[in-house]
Amino acid sequence: MDDQKKPDQSTSAQPQNGEQDKSRRRESFASQDSQTAKDFLENQLKLEADAREVLPYSFDNCTQPLGALRQSIFSCLTCNPPKNLDDPYTPAGVCYSCSISCHGEHTLVELFNKRNFVCDCGTTRLPSTSPCTLRADPATGSKGVHSQEPAAGNKYNHNFQNRFCGCLEVYDAHTEKGTMFQCLGLGTVETGGCGEDWWHPECLIGLPRDWNKVKKQEAAMTEEEKKEATDGFDEDEETPLPPGFPGEDDFETFICYKCLDSNPWLKRYAGTPGFLPAVYKEGGLKDAEPKEAPAAAEAEKEQANSTKKRKAEDDLEEPDSKRTKEDSPDDHKDAKISTTSTETPKHKHDFLPKSAPTGTFSLFLKEDFRDHLCHCPDCFPNLIPHPQLREEEETYEPPLSEDGDEANGGGSQGTGSLLERGEAALSNMDRVKAIEGVMVYNHLRDKVKEFLKPFAESGQAVGAEDIKAYFEKLRGDAQGIQEAGGRAAAAGAGGQGEDPDGADNRKEQSVTKF
Template identity: 70%
Template structure:
């Protein structure tokens, strides 16, 4: 079914089991703002909590969630004292009773939390709103917690990394005299002074770099971009451009292909002079200083550690460090430098991120057994277990909603006009006030259920009872 395919595209993974039993993982996390609402003030006490992918659906599916994406070394908090006991983990069994629904367990003491768990992101600590956010945010690789001076794998606005205000693009368009009428549909580009997305693989924000100052020496070396300063971004290269050009001109003769082309163009005169010199003065051609010259490069230079080749004057000021794909290959791992690397596995090797198993379709799982069936199978199983009156009411309300949405979309389809976010928002606000149709549907369902009670006492009407279930 198309609806099931659409649902699987949004929720591709199985959500049968909580990851708490697997211990600390780098995994996708969610913060439940219903169970753990953000504090009203920064100083107010607050208990943060993160739940795994499966628990976000099975245990908090009707709550307000914030997707935090990947966080390392984290154990799911669902069913622990960090989450209210009114929202137990329905994927784990209570060890005392053996029934589903665990609460008030001890959380993992090594879990670390930052402002993301309160729905605040970036150095500007702005609340994230997916509908209003424009442009791209980037996640810091993270080298420490908020307590240790790092950011805790926070997400950053590009402009906030280089000292520009959040509304820099609007101001830029106003100064340029451009029409800002299409701002709502326009993506905010990367600000000037920020590296291009294809130029780096990941980055370390200025907080993480400041808390690990030994990293600053790598800025601008192989595998690392030049420092991206907190105030101003990438350094301007206009002054160094002539130097680069001069260097290129000097290096041209060292290219063997170019040298060969030049030799071929002047080949004949050079060959003639060589033959004449060889015939007239053979002794002049014997003493060659080349052997002595060739022997010098053969002497291997003394072995050096990588940190010996790093720039000695460390760049000053606060800056972020942008890393290329092979940056891990260029860290010095000598006995003096390795202690700086050892606490950070993300700098030494690429991390593995846990992903739940892909959700299989119903046929691949034997027609939808409990806990392993497709989304359609689970929906049918859940529907068969709820009260009959509620099932009929739900099916009728769904049909009513479907028809109303079709009516809403019909004018857009006929005119070819795109459906905007404000159109949908306004429509559903209006729909929420349409209580009369909902009451009518509920009353009709009650009448049908009363008829079904009479049908159950009369075997001759068994067929009518089956037809009443066609709504779902």
């Protein structure tokens, strides 16, 4: 190893000072690689707090016994490696708890929420070598069930192979830029829909994936600027939404063109209250400012007026009747009955445009879109298969862990601090064994403390070799402590760091510095 000097060391050191340089170099390496016990504990607690923030829920129970749920689903690429799209493939999804407890060391893809899904962990869709450690085998009663029959109602798409959007691009969280949007999902792959796929905004309006990069290159004036635009494209730059795509604040969710084609009755709602104008696959949003259709505006007015009492309407009509037939009360009564009986109440679909926009497009929905869908006897059958159109869905979330207090962020079971886990293990031990264990620990602690004391007084870092040598001589406590203490005191006083025979005694590793 080259003897590289620190900036504050003299570069004209004489040969007779070489041993002191070696000692200083040894101390420098030790101080760089070491940390105090306090720093170590603080860093450990910070890591544990970060873990609790990312995984705030308890992961002790698989959701399979709860049946079909709308829940967060993960695909395990270790158990089910993705293949080519044309090759036979058996997709599988696991719940939040199983993704941590059963597949915590595997490569996972978060699919976010999937509707009416039952956890596949422990079924024939996954290898028997990866059992569900949270569920018990009904036959044996022991944890670790595998090879059970999966739920027949689960629906899958290419997301389970880590492919997303209509472009079928493999998702890489480290390189992906921009925002993706999840379709409300009105159809499965089998029915021509997307299966709640996630879409790139540019793919919904027919632009290439690198549209922003191409746009920057075209805007550059010179070849040098083009090169800079290409080189700087990936440098911490947030990708904007493409032109022709609605602003994120303008809609709540959307229905992709695949799901819309499988439910064409919805196309007439484009541009009406609660819905943005059609966003075409080729060209995007045609109108910069969404405008309500005249018929739709009339529908809103008509619906508002329909809430008034019938008596008020009759009172308004009464003067005309009196002027024409004042001498015939019975005729007036008959006229009122006739007028009322011939008036046909209008439904919301009566005010929709007579024809839907042509072409392939996606439908973007505002927050109140459900209030504007027609529920008449003719239209309601279209809503029955899609409860997400009738009311906002509930998404299952595992219970927050009861372990840990608010200061610790409420971690899940098994995620307490090292101290908490040690105390929990001690409380579960036999009382006699626990007392004996504490006595042994206290004895060892006193011995180690006595060994470390000279290092603390001299400011010397404790190296791995120091600890190894101490425990090798632990059977001769007095001699071992005396020799270790002598070495630390000598190093602190004279800066020497060699064995008596003059060999370099630099520590290649160092541990906690006290």
